[in-house]
Amino acid sequence: MSTWRRWAVKLAQHASSALPGVHSPWAEAMRREIDYIADDAAALRWAIGCVLASYRTRLMQWFNPRTSRRQVAASSALILLLAVALYDSAGGQTEPPRPAPDETICDPVASPELRQDRGGLHRPTDAAHRTCRSDRPDPLNPKK
Amino acid sequence: MPRKPNNSRQTRALLAAFLERSRTWRHGYDLSKETGLRSGTLYPLLMRLSEQGLLEPRWQEPERPGLPPRHVYRLTTAGLALAREQELEAVAAERAGVLA
Numbered sequence: 001m002s003t004w005r006r007w008a009v010k011l012a013q014h015a016s017s018a019l020p021g022v023h024s025p026w027a028e029a030m031r032r033e034i035d036y037i038a039d040d041a042a043a044l045r046w047a048i049g050c051v052l053a054s055y056r057t058r059l060m061q062w063f064n065p066r067t068s069r070r071q072v073a074a075s076s077a078l079i080l081l082l083a084v085a086l087y088d089s090a091g092g093q094t095e096p097p098r099p100a101p102d103e104t105i106c107d108p109v110a111s112p113e114l115r116q117d118r119g120g121l122h123r124p125t126d127a128a129h130r131t132c133r134s135d136r137p138d139p140l141n142p143k144k
Numbered sequence: 145m146p147r148k149p150n151n152s153r154q155t156r157a158l159l160a161a162f163l164e165r166s167r168t169w170r171h172g173y174d175l176s177k178e179t180g181l182r183s184g185t186l187y188p189l190l191m192r193l194s195e196q197g198l199l200e201p202r203w204q205e206p207e208r209p210g211l212p213p214r215h216v217y218r219l220t221t222a223g224l225a226l227a228r229e230q231e232l233e234a235v236a237a238e239r240a241g242v243l244a
Contacts, residue, residue, distance in 0.1 A: 023191060025201070025215070026187060026190070026215075028215070029172065029187075029215030030187055032212045032213070032215065033171065033172045033173050033183075033214070035212055036171070036173055036211065036214065037173055045182070046173070046176075046183050049182045049186075049187075050184070050187070052183075052184030053183055053186075053187040056188050057187075057191060060188070
């Protein structure tokens with residue numbers, strides 16, 4: 001079997017596999033016709049045409065108004081389902097509240113820990129809080 | 145104005161080829177050689193005509209052993225009527241062209 005003939009057979013097989021369903025007897029018919037073509041170059045040309053015919057038929061099937069209406073309906077239903085699922089899984093989830101340092105009591109200038117992390121989100125520990133409190137004069141009891 | 149179905153040059157050529165030997169079962173390669181249509185054009189046409197009930201396909205046992213069965217085609221009564229109608233139209237158009 002020549003290289004051209006081998007390619008022709010491969011292409012015809014591809015054309016046959018690209019055209020499943022109700023058109024499969026036609027794909028098989030195109031493929032079998034290769035065996036009756038004596039000239040290898042003609043067989044290859046025939047096989048290329050078979051591939052084009054398969055693709056063309058598939059495209060026509062895709063753009064068939066009856067089929068496309070069904071496909072559009074199915075795609076819309078799927079998108080709607082995905083949207084509802086995403087909304088459900090994302091619903092109720094909000095950004096967690098940012099912890100804010102209690103600056104009414106603790107002065108960041110006085111607290112070394114807060115002074116270091118002034119730009120970021122930092123919640124002073126209880127220990128730092130206590131230190132901070134003890135450093136500052138109690139506004140209600142300035143003598144302490 | 146809506147386009148008349150099965151009125152393309154390729155379809156007319158194919159129907160004319162079938163009409164020439166209306167009782168004979170024809171195969172794809174034979175039709176391709178006679179009409180000059182390549183397989184990529186011929187088979188979608190054959191499929192469409194078959195879906196419209198204008199063409200009758202069947203599998204034919206091979207004449208020589210070792211070869212696979214072959215798909216052959218013939219026009220149905222409706223297909224023959226359409227082919228004859230198109231032939232008459234073509235003849236009429238030709239006459240009109242000559243007279244003009």
